[in-house]
Amino acid sequence: MTFPSWLSQLCRGLSRPIRRTTQPIWGSLYRSLVQSSQRRNPQNTFLVLRDFHGLVQVVIPQDESAASVRKILCEAPVESVVQVSGTVISRPAGQENPKMPTGEIEIKVKTAELLNACKKLPFEIKDFMKKTEALRLQYRYLDLRSFQMQYNLRLRSQMVMKMREYLCNLHGFVDIETPTLFKRTPGGAKEFLVPSREPGKFYSLPQSPQQFKQLLMVGGLDRYFQVARCYRDEGSRPDRQPEFTQIDIEMSFVDQTGIQSLIEGLLQYSWPNDKDPVVVPFPTMTFTEALATYGTDKPDTRFGMKIIDISDVFRNTEIGFLQDALSKPLGTVKAICIPEGAKYLKRKDIESIRKFAADHFNQEILPVFLNANRNWNSPVASFIMESQRLELIRLMDTQEEDVVLLTAGEHNKACSLLGKLRLECADLLETRGMVLRDPTLFSFLWVVDFPLFLPKEENPRELESAHHPFTAPHPSDIHLLYTEPKKARSQHYDLVLNGNEIGGGSIRIHNAELQRYILATLLKEDVKMLSHLLQALDYGAPPHGGIALGLDRLICLVTGSPSIRDVIAFPKSFRGHDLMSNAPDSIPSEELKPYHIRVSWPTDSKAERAH
């Protein structure tokens, strides 16, 4: 494990003393005395102290003069805070611990003081992973003492610092704080509200500094960044936090490739030394290609199992659902190949895959062994002719023991389904012991050329922005805005890491007329709420663009943490609660008065409160 080496490297920076402060060896008692003394000379007593540098072994002399020191240290409960002074000595020959950075020395203690005793702990600090997350969050201050949380939070701090150096010192970006008490944005249904002292007037906590960063460009602060706190009220969504942090960047006079190379350099520069270096430039894929090949706009490119269009093989098929699909205008036949699926997947896995496809996509899935003679439960597969089989083996590049999952239907739907199954099967193969994704690999990918608009879910004849209404159209597609806006691509780009979207941005519209046309005519938005932004574009706004990286997710991936809650010091539970302090909390009604609000109690609990 690279953690101790990383920590000891860090410590070199920490160990410079601050003037006036003498820094004795402090720490908390880490292991019980019994456990250590059993391993060694029974005349001495040993204990291990922990501080932010790591661990150090302390030895208590057995002579009478050390009696009071021994009493203090032996009676101090585990995790108490003690101060000791003594002499650093080499450990006796043969008793060194090469696995410990301080394994060659120990401290012969001379004086000791108990600074604070620890009560009985609700759980042991080591092995924190075995505790329930609720318990860890309730006693977060104890959970933070674990090696993993210390590593995660210190790494996060280091990475952000390197990012700042890169942006601020190397590239002249200006760190500017933007307000979080702002005005609601059009369609800002997920914005927390903050009542003001004016009746009926509320601030909103913005989901991102989008408007401010664009206004800064108009204001001539042409390279802006901020490690920005953002807010999104999504109710109960697992692995989301009501407040989160993004590395927020905007610059003037830049194009898409300019932002991309800036971010590639940023990640390369800030990447932890204990990981493989980041290789740049990152590969780029269009949205259309990502959907066709991986069935998603955030492909996990650490492994293959790509979606392959096999429509041509089945032009003359007798298999009913393939025939049906291909007879329709956008009908296709698609497949993915599960490597060694015959070996790793069980019959019931295939059954649940088929059920999933039927339940969630209303699609049929046909599992096929192209190289073997097995065919679970799938009589239709025997309708595949020998010529078709050979053509499929060639197209799909299948090996003995591979299983092909085949589906048919409308292009997007078939791809989305196979994209989901690709990930499900990869997880399944890995739980069964196959190594499909190298755990040390970080696979970055730019996804570009997104559509500018999508049909509204509730009314598909109307348009909504695929990302946000300030996204500039693709330069080749501007004419389409006035003829077929649905077909216009945007200058939006997403950054994907190991199948997770870790950032997104775009070149923005800097022309007020174009912005008004898109907002008012195409999106039918109330432009009054954005009048300040539209007006700003009228006063000589430079061309500009930017990006935001999701810091919590990025650090989560870098540290290999199971949840973003493991890279945040004090996260909320998935219901948005702080389990330690019990926030959110009730407020006496007189404290609501200055804000001119009252609680509307739901009807069924009204009676309850009347008691």
Add this chain to the structure above:
Amino acid sequence: MTFPSWLSQLCRGLSRPIRRTTQPIWGSLYRSLVQSSQRRNPQNTFLVLRDFHGLVQVVIPQDESAASVRKILCEAPVESVVQVSGTVISRPAGQENPKMPTGEIEIKVKTAELLNACKKLPFEIKDFMKKTEALRLQYRYLDLRSFQMQYNLRLRSQMVMKMREYLCNLHGFVDIETPTLFKRTPGGAKEFLVPSREPGKFYSLPQSPQQFKQLLMVGGLDRYFQVARCYRDEGSRPDRQPEFTQIDIEMSFVDQTGIQSLIEGLLQYSWPNDKDPVVVPFPTMTFTEALATYGTDKPDTRFGMKIIDISDVFRNTEIGFLQDALSKPLGTVKAICIPEGAKYLKRKDIESIRKFAADHFNQEILPVFLNANRNWNSPVASFIMESQRLELIRLMDTQEEDVVLLTAGEHNKACSLLGKLRLECADLLETRGMVLRDPTLFSFLWVVDFPLFLPKEENPRELESAHHPFTAPHPSDIHLLYTEPKKARSQHYDLVLNGNEIGGGSIRIHNAELQRYILATLLKEDVKMLSHLLQALDYGAPPHGGIALGLDRLICLVTGSPSIRDVIAFPKSFRGHDLMSNAPDSIPSEELKPYHIRVSWPTDSKAERAH
């Protein structure tokens, strides 16, 4: 003015190109063409472009080939964004401008493109100080283009970056983000509320990360810092912002001098190069001394005019109000000396000083000329005996033309009054032309040994914390907590710069029992709201302490800005409004429903809304 040199220095950092991005000379038209061309050869046309580097002069050739370029540039309105390419040439001999960093060259333009035209501006970008602040805030994106705002925000970014380097890279501090959606704190009457989706439950926006930083110490993150956004709802208070930023620091195993030297080093390291270097260590003064000498706990030590106790001179006085005062147990006679007051102050100034003292402090003020024979309107002064006069001249060290302001009364009250008058008179003397405070001087001061408790204003027999309930008592005064808590001093310290409190902190209580005793027994607080913190102290909390620096105020003083709104990109007006976007805003009642709140309209406007 040092601004251009600072900017050009900054530009060296900015000018490194980003890969893939070619950086042409961009900028916005700054001056009208006419103005520039009048000064030079009438055959050519000149204009000045501005970008983040500064200004550059562009010259348009007069030959026919440049006709289209000339048309583009001549027709572009002021503040439009243009892209030009051309050749950098030396200016003709004698036409260099030594005041301009680019004054030796100009650009002979070859191609030009209008990237965005600017509409008629609501005000000219230069001379922004002459606009009303409301207009500047409404068009903040234009105001940000001014040299002063660019300087302020870029300097702020640079200083914060240097602070981060000092804390993170040199001293091993860990940058940790703490939540802003938290639980209300006891007595948190100034906390903004954020309704949650649970009926009657609210988050609070904390005034500081105080609890979290202490919990981090318990969690073994023993050197924490954060550039923390904080919130305080104080309604309409001028020069306060509902959200503000503090450099928030906490460390374990530290004492008061340790924090002080850390902060001295921090400010020294991050101080702008264009100012005189910071001299450390900063002087220290006790709270008692500050009050006695300057009449305030944040003395402006850039100038003298100290308060002097002259009680002994008047033990046998015949002046009635002095006699009265001295006959009381805590009665004193105090004075300050106004240098050259006879020359700079007018009779009506003295009158308004006396009126101020009577109206706000119910105190009498006696103006005395000790060295001259003048005595405005103050017959009592003639009761001062010659021996008293000579003793006063000695004590107060007065010169010809000085005026002494003398008052009598209870110690604290007399000092507070004279402290106010000292500042008022200093302002007055400076408006009349005296140079009392060196504008390049930054005078830091630590104020220490504050009282731990103060009598509650509404009930002086009860105690409240002078700062906050987590402040540790002075080590010498712990016994007083159990006998005379009012007399106990604390381990709180304030950092004062030029008479402004720019930071404050303390060594905290790390003993749960002591913390419980102070909260429950002395302060009569409901300890349930802080049970998580008390519990954390029980689990081996290390001794710890910290500080918070008010970043907005600090940058305001460093840049010499008249208001903190000049060092914040998008400040709120003093009523808490964003004049640009018009926040806070009305929210449709259906958007309030998920949060289970309703607006309580004040009665007098109910009728109005019924229309």
